[in-house]
Amino acid sequence: MRLRFRSLESRIVTLFLVLIVAVQVIGLLVIQRGIENNARLSISAELNNGGKIFRRLLDQNAQSLRFGARLLARDTAFLAAIGNNEEGDRATIESALVNSGRRIKASLTMLINSERKISVSTNNAQSAGLEKLVSSMLDAAEAGDGANGVAIVDHRPYQIVVMPIKAPITIGWIVMAFPIDRQLATDMREISALHTTVLTRDQQGKWLSAGSTFIGPSAQAVVDQLQALSAAPTGPFDMTVETSQYSTRLLSIGEDNGQTASVLLSRSIDEATAEYRRLERWLIGLTLAGIVISALAIVLTAKRIAQPISQLADTAKRLEQGDYKGQIDTSREDEIGALAQAFDAMREGIAKREQEIRRLAYWDTLTNLPNRAQFVLLLNDALLDARKREEAVFVLMMDLDRFKHVNDVMGLSFGDALLRQVAGRLQLLLANRRQSSAQVARLGGDEFAVLLPASDVEAAQRMAAEILQALETPLSLEDQMVDIGAGLGIAGYPEHGSDGEALLSMAEVAMYAAKQRNDGAVVYDPAMDKSSEKSLSLLTELRNAIERNEFRLHVQPKIMLDTGKVVGMESLVRWVHPERGNVFPDEFIPFAEQTGFIRVLTRWVMERSAELCHELASKGHHLKVSVNLSTRDLLDQDLPAKFADLLARHKLSPGSFCLEITESAIMDDPVRAQTTLERLSAMGVDLSIDDFGTGYSSLAYLKRLPVNELKIDKSFVLNMENDVGDSKIVRSTIDLGHNMGLRVVAEGIESEAVWRLLAKMGCDQGQGYFMSRPIPGDQLIGWLEKWQAPIAIAAPDDIEIAVDS
Structure with a gap:
């Protein structure tokens, strides 16, 4: 069984194995510690008991000696022999001492006479060594019917018994000595299983062995280790004899003239723990077996847990792919x-x-046709096959005519139903032609495309003609008959391009050319792309102009015609091109409106205008700034919020601005335009209808717009001094504006006579070259300081207004 490193399975196995091994090892260590402690306690108890046993042996030997001495001391013949005190009796006494000592295995028997002198002895050498100790014991023996002690002669310990001889008074003492030697140690070993060593220590501290159950070098090793100790130990201590470890205890059994007699009891630790060690080996074996069995169980359990999870992980990887x-x-x-x-x-x-x-992502939800992304995939696959087979592929792209008008008039749901019917007709057309490889798709909005693999330009043109013919039949929707046509462009591989997106782009260029020419279907021609390239170039230059700060803000003052006071200014934009110099608005504003860049441009103009208005107000010039809004600006539902943010950032009131809108911009989408204008008006912003009179707006609808100002287009003002028709239009517009409660502004004033004429008609404000051409915004303060209105503003009586009676 293989475990992958860092896998869940290996982590489970590792965790539980570590836990089990740790528990087993800790348990084993605790048991070993318990065994060691129990063994030590058992050995200590054995040594304590051994000490008691050894003393009991000494007592037994002493009793045996006293009993033998007592028998001899009461023997009648022995007493008589002592009483006669003749030479023959001395031999009798000595024989009795020898026989009595032999019976109880005494090593020395002697008689002390009444003068407390050694009278008879079975071992004169030992007698001399014992004389002093025995003399000290005579009184105690006489008083207590015998006494016993330990004597050391020639570094050997002896157990001494002194028994008085009374007849009836004390006439002497019998002394018997029993050696404390290896024999006693052997007896102790047989009784208690303890190694016993009898030791003496002289006045210089040297230890000598008087008998031991250890043999040879082992006995000497015991003496050597004791000799190495600085003092005689008082409690149990460990000792190493050869290779075995012993727990030992030293017992003092007597003292004689500065010398001590001791016995060393030793218990083998290995022997004492032998049974425990067998138990310990069993425990170790059981522990290892438990670890192995647990490891197998853990591995199997981990696999049972981890393998399904691994399978789910593999499934997740397949899902990812x-x-x-x-x-x-x-x-x-x-x-x-x-x-x-x-x-x-x-x-x-x-x-x-x-x-x-x-x-x-790849299908149009409205018509259930492939969408643009899917069509590009199908087109690229068709191109790949065409390259292999050396065939041609053609793409047809069509855009419905008047579809926006249908949406505006009939509503979006009607437009959706119309698109579904168009899709159905195209699918039916391809099905009837049995073009199994042809594919129709809806690219978006009212644009459709048809893919024609293994085709040629003539077949593509025939298909285009059939599509246009199919669309000529009016569509019936909700009891309404709708006539609808289309502009259709054709592009093909390899004649026009080899890339799917490029072919679509070429077909789109041809389609727009067909709509402009109103020519049904048009095959792509590279010459059609020149204007497109120019437009793309201009759009790129406009974007760069914003980033490089190539635009400049110009303003044209707006003046009260009755007093000559400057009350406002109109913001205008100029483009200082690094190569072409000054580019006037007429050259780039229409294109900006077509491409949607006008919103970016409007935001720039409003930002610079707000900065200028704030600067003028800080210097005491409170002028209302007018800014033109385009159709796309009006359709931006976020315009009021953006404008409010602009005012807040520059700390301006809404009344500081007048937003100018053309009639055509309003009428392009009246509902949305009115919604935007109402929200702006509610903020307190003045609204103005620019170029009034050049559009086709309904006065009834105009009445409902929340505007504050009408601007008369300069085309009526420029020549009104000499043209009766223009004068009538201007007068009518002024009266109309005043009747609707609006302020009227005339633009294009280029002479003092026109100024006075407009003032006579009651026009409120004006702007034009007579007062000032558009000037850079940073020069306006200087112009304001120099501005002087004409001396007489009111029109004199001799000025006649050209009117047609």
Whole structure:
């Protein structure tokens, strides 16, 4: 069984193995510690008992000696022999002492006479060594019917018994000596299983062995280790004899003239713990077996836990790669089985959602046709096959005519139904032609495309003609008959391009050319792209102009015609091109409106205008700044919020601005335009209708707009001094504005006579070259300081207004 490093399985196995081994080892150490302590306690108890046993042996020997001495001391013949005190009796006494000592295995028997002198002795050498000690024991023996003690003669310990001889008074003492030697140690060993060593220590501290159950070098090793100690130990201590460890205890058994007699009891630790060691080996064996069995169980359990999870992880990887067909085992009834069931449900859910996402990503939900992304994939596949077979592929792109008008008039749901019918007609057309390889798609909005593999330009043109003919038949929707046409462009491989996106772009260029020419279907021509390239170049230059700060803010003052007071200014934009010099608005504003860049430009103009207005107000010039809004600006539903943020940042009131809108901008989408204008008006911003009179707006609708000002287009003002028709239009516009409660502004004033004429008609404000051409914004303060209105503003009586009677 192989475990992968850092896997869940290996971590489970490692964790539980470590825990089990730790528990087993700790348990084993605790047991070993307990065995050691119990063994020590047992040995200590044995040594304590051994000391008692040894003393009991000494007592038994003493009793035996006293009993033998007592028998001799009461023997009638022995008493008579002592009483006669003749030479023959001396031999009798000596024989009695020898026989009595032999019976009780005494090493020395002697008689002390009444003068307390050694009278007879079986060992004169020992007698001399014992004389002093025996003399000290005579009184105690006489008083207590005998006394015993320990004597040391020639570094050997002896157990001494002194028994008085009374007849009836004390006439002497019998002394018997019993050697404390290896024989006593052997007896002790047989009784207690303790090694016994009899030792003496002289006045210089030298230890000598008087008998030991240790043999040879072992006995000498005991003496040597004791000699190495600085003092005689008082408690149990360990000793190493050869290779064995012993726990020992030293007992003092007597003292004689500065010399001590001791016995060393030793218990083998190895022997005492032998049974424990066998138990310990069993425990170690059981521990190892338990670890091995536990390890196997852990590995199997870990595999049972981790393998299903690993299988789920592999399934997740397949899901990541888009494979949703793998089966998951959900037969288990535990938590992992529940996880597998949840995972399987998730897999099915993801597969369904993936399928739905792919459908949404590559299929048009309205018509159920391939969308642009799917069409590009189909086109690229067709191009790949065409290269292999050396065939041609053509793309047809069409855009419906008047579809926006249908949406505006009939509503979006009607427009959606119209698109579905168009899609149905195209599919039916391809089905009737049995073009199994042809594919129709909806690219977006009212744009459709048809892919024609293995085709040529003539076949593509025939298909285009059939499509246009199919669309000529009016569509019936909700009891409404709708006539609809289309502009259709054709591009093909390899004649026009080899890339799918490039072919679509070329077909789109041809389609727009067809709509401009109103020519049905148009085959792509490279010459058509020149204007497109120019437009793309201009758009790029406009974006760079913003980033490089190439635009400049110019302003044209607005003046009260009756007093000559400057009350406002109109903000205008100029483009200082690094190569072409000054570029006037007429050259780039229309293009900016077409491409949507006008919103960026409007935001720039409003930002610079707010900065200038704030600067003028700080210097005491409170002028209302007018800014033009385009159609795209009006359709931006976020325009009021953006404008409010602008005012807040520059600390300006809404009344500081007047936003100018053309009639055509309003009428392009009246509903949305009115919504935006109402929100701006509610903020307190003045609104102005610019170029009034040049559009086709309804006065009834205009009445509902929340505007504050009408600006008369300069085309009526420039020549009104000489043109009766222009004068009538201007007068009518002024009266109309005043009747609707609006302020009227005339632009294009280029002479004092026109000024006075407008003032006579009651026009409120004016602007034009007569007062000032558009000047850079940073020069306006200097111009204001120099501005002087004409001396007489009111029109004199001799000025006649050109009117047609």
